[in-house]
Amino acid sequence: MQEWITLMGRLGRVLCGGTALALLGVIVPAQAQDEVAVDELVVTALRSEAPRATVPSTIQIIGESELRVQQSLSMSAVEAVSALVPSFSPTRQKLSGAGETLRGRSPLYLVDGVPQSTPLRDDSRDGFTIDPFFIDRVEVVFGSNAIQGVGATGGVINYVTAPTPKAGQGWTGKVLAQTSFDEGVLDDSFGYKAAGLVGRDFGAWDFVAGAAYETRGGYYDADGRRIGIDATQGELQNSDSWSLFGKAGIELGDERRLEAMLNHFELEGGNDDVLVIGNRAIGLPASARPGVQPGLPTANEVTSAAITYKDRDLFGGVLTAQGFAHDYHGVFGGSITGAFQDVRIAPIGALFDQSANNSQKQGFKLDYERGFEAVPGLKVLAGLDGLKDKTYQELVLTNRVWVPKTTYKSLSPFLQVHQALWDERLHLSAGVRQENATLEVGDFTTLASSGNTRVAGGEPSFTEVLTNVGGTFRVQDGVTAYVSYAQGFTMPDVGRVLRAINTSGRDVDTYLDVAPVVSDNVELGVEFARGPLNGSLAWFSSASDKGALLVLNAGGAFDVQRQRTEIEGLEATLRWKAADWLTLGAAYSRLEGRTDGNGDGRVDQDLDGANISPDRLTLTADATYGAFDFRLQGQVFEARSFQGQPTANNFEGYELLDAVAAWNAPFGVVSLGIRNLLDEQYITYNSDTTNPTDNSRYFAGQGRAVTLGIVRAF
Template identity: 70%
Template sequence: MRTNQRAWLAGVALSALVAGAARAEEAPAPTNVEEVVITALRVEQPRSATPATVQVIGDQELVTQQALSQSAVEAVAALAPSFSPTRQKLSGAGETLRGRSPLYLVDGIPQSTPLRDDSRDGFTIDPFFIDRVEVVFGSNAIQGIGATGGVINYVTAPTPKEGEGWAGKIMGQTTFDDEGEGDSFGYKVAGLAGRDFGRWDFTAGAAYETRGAFYDAHGLRIGPDSTQGDIQDSDSWSLFGKAGFDLSDTRRIEVMANHFELEGDGDYIVVNGNRATGLPTSGWRGAQLGEPPRNKVSSIALAYRDRELLGGAFQAQAYTHDYQGTFGGGREGTFQDPRIAPVGTLFDQSENNSEKLGFKLDYERGIEALPGFRFLVGLDGIRDKTYQALILTGRNWVPETTYESLAPFLQLRQALFEGRVHLSAGVRQENATLKVDDYVTVYAAGGGVAVAGGSPSFEETLYNVGGTVTLIDGVTAYASYAQGFTMPDVGRVLRAVNTPGRDIDTYLDVEPVVSDNVELGVEVNRDRWRASLAYFESKSDRGALLVLNSGGTFDVQRQKTKIDGLEATLRVQATDWLTLGGAYSRLDGRTDGNGDGVLDRDLNGANISPDRFTAYAEATWGPASLRIQAQKYEGREFDGEPAANSFEGYTLVDAVGTWRFDVADVSLGVQNLLDEQYITYFSDTQNPTDNARYWAGRGRTISLTVAKSF
């Protein structure tokens, strides 16, 4: 019996154990954005009043995508038109939304580490505990720092409703590559349960997943990213809990806790590929040195809501977020110190640490004398302490750096002509200080340079204005201007100071990266079909670009940038049992490569995604359903970049079939159904001489999922 056949049989047996007794359930309808309060916008308003592109990925859509891949990032990438192709690695460097970095949130808690951006903020919660994903496209500052490309808010599972009794879900899943050996086998088990007891309620769950090795369509094991971290050959476990207490019919207090760990097993070492011959990087069995790469995240949030406070609605949230990101080790030149070991022999590895404390206060109400008028006033505060350590030698590579911010904001809305016109305008005042104590750089930076600390600060006023018009019932046009901001990656600057006599107050540039986003769009929501078309333009006078250095890692450069693009979507309920849909996105990006103020070269693959077509068909026959989806990434050349960094493009097709039996809901997912051999977008467009990071994409992958909701 072949090894992958044994894996298949083992997977069936494992899933059957998890299934237990279940009953058939009808598939829920797709999420109607008009009926959902989008918490990422911090106001309760219908979609027709929102002058921006918003997409809600509902629970059933997430279930379908998780039948293909247990990654929330993969789900967003498959469904959001202008999200770039994923790296299929733990690091999301270069993964963008509309060509800029999105801000990831979990129930409004920021997951990013902007002071030392390691791009791992997409893997901080198990997708089993996510109820829906809210994607707000384009730069905005409503959630504070980081949303230059938009906001991706993971909204966690709610507590059970009154009268439901015990409610929850369980699932088991097995996954393997059909061309791979037995080491491609992986599995996942997860459960979530809760109950409403009247005045108080709770839900709690746990998830565990082990992932095998990944194989490309030619049956070659895909090489691991032993430095930045990988999701293949890894284990993850997660605990989640939420509890609430109703103080009255209008007042409620709620606490949410999330703990997530993903750690590599370190069972494979990199075997260099050959870009000249098209041979991808692969992996052989062997023990990686040092500690395996890991993500470890703990978040706690306490929220209070009062829907009838002085005629308005008040909500407050306080949160803590603790993150540790361990990277793979090596004998890189930046790690060397002859005081510890002979140069070239010292092995070390880094760990990024971020501890956040924050709060958000919102108050919204109308004014009786002004029909249709509402205002939202609020205050955000955050304290983010970040440092990057070299954990095997006890050194700090990036010194402890503290970012403190207080930001009051005001948002105004006016409905006119019986709600057919909605106008909005807002302002946010960001007041931030960066605190760094005296420190000494590592030896590789000028032999170890003493740097005087300081507390540079900045103030930035950010604006937004927009409006929507219901042209006819079901057809809404909108226009908006909004600003977003983020911090430059100051950690990269601090760790590289190599000139004596520097002090933080005069040396460090903390001017924020401010992006100006203009958007025009129209949306149609008729009985059997929905469509949208949006044009956007995003500019930044001093952007933050990822630029590859001679050491094979990325530096951040402040350059003028401009991105414009077009997005279109269509969904048609062709018959009662068949739904067809698709999307198209086109992006163009230019930057000032020599600092003369002229946009003279294209943004490269580390900063902008390729043009993309997507299409899907969903069919339902009684208890059975089938979804087939395709993604076509167009080839691209980059003006001003080496020809070897051009992107060839590729097309991927996935399929998910679900059967709702009396005993279980069973899904069979096939990712890369046609077994397309391709090089990932990041590998194809970056560093044409690096044969250790010439990764192919994953070949045909089969997942069997058994789940029950109760």
């Protein structure tokens, strides 16, 4: 009872603090929520052209106007997802997303279905691979599933890119100019962005292409202090990024289309700041001051390409074939860490080095779906996926190999059956996927810090059969209930294991446990849309016998340990159209996670903040007044203690209030966004709940920041 009293007290402070601004007209834009009837919505991430109401899973679509509102607060797609998806972790506000989870597990990021993750050496940079200006919508499929292959133990986050113009549209496009700054430190925090997108329909073929450039200033906390830089994992503040995007399609008849997509994204951090270490004992966060960082700047360089062919009338069914490639190069900051030392190169304690993670993927996806007149309501989806992922981690200044070249090859057939009954009031579905994978590692030698150990290579393999079953039932018009069981899987971070081998006589075939992390997800839910009210309620449970947890070691780094994990949670949403000009919304998530800390097969301690998000309540208000739209959104992150974890990792909780105003002017949409309106001083969730002895990563969150922009469509 006391925690609910505390929660309502915090909520009251958030709402009272926003009242003055609301009176000035800054609330939520009504069009910020893209209302789509649940029976009409089709989600491409599910690989089946089925209405949303027939899918037994929790799904959230973040539409173009919602993204535009969130980008008026923060120019990051990850921040938009975190703000709008209640069971997604608060972001670190850094380039690395380590510890950012969906329902307590890692999500799989896609761009038009192309996987962006690097599971063999997971560096958690997969949220920054495309500029959000080119994203038309974000599809979030909650919970473990294997429909997209490896990686989706927490769910799928699919960035769907801007479409080409429709037939008869001619030339279309949009341009954006945006600036952001801390309202108290204007010069050092100043950043700006410019982007453009243009397309044309030529009848038989069409295209869309664009470019974006962004430079970011320094971040300041609510006390006016510069926020500390993560010199190792990578920074967003004082960084520059540019991106190119293109998509072209050709109609090969009334029912056939061939389309190609290309996305290139680069982000590079500045080297003109150095870290000022904080002090956890007295609550002083880490800061930064002008200085020169040695080594190469931290960076992300990503290229994704896909060619997709769709035939909507092949023997009475729909064929979709996609071939894709993905090339990733991520540079991390340098240090004189013990892992890099080698007396053959420099005296111990003097060798400065830095790493880069590299991953190249090629793959294909084949889907064929059709119904059968002999069995009304029956649809069958059959498919075959192929993937080759080559990953390695190098030390770029001394030209050494830290993680050897590791190649993951898989060939995975799947079958999904859907049956509609009772005049399509009941929908049943079931499926099976067989993952056949091999991991290839050649002979290699570890670094000197691991004893220059010779390790024999190998080709361990596994076959895993993954199943799903579920159903939806239309209780009455506008009310649908669903239940499902689904398995998802991912690979353990084998790179961390391989680079740490320090005992001679090892070989990859017998030493490396490549058994995938298989998670079993059970979900019960209901969605409703009746008159001015719509909402949802979902309960879920997720368990894995051999999870892959981030566990802090004695050296201050995180290792991956295979432990049983169990996660249970509740999610609820509610939207009320109170008047033609006003819509109110609320979302709540509550998660509990436990793990087996002593290896006896029974869960006995809580998951910590590196592996699970806090409970969260989000409230929004949407309003329109003539040509003006407004948004006010408040978030309450509840305090949490972790049984079995150090008390220093306990989370204090905090509240944030954001506001956006938009003017739909004749010359474009002018927006003003204010992030952290009440200038709340807080420590970010990841910093507060992990590594309690590390003062160098004791980071405050960003204080009040202003973003002013204009978008013109034509």
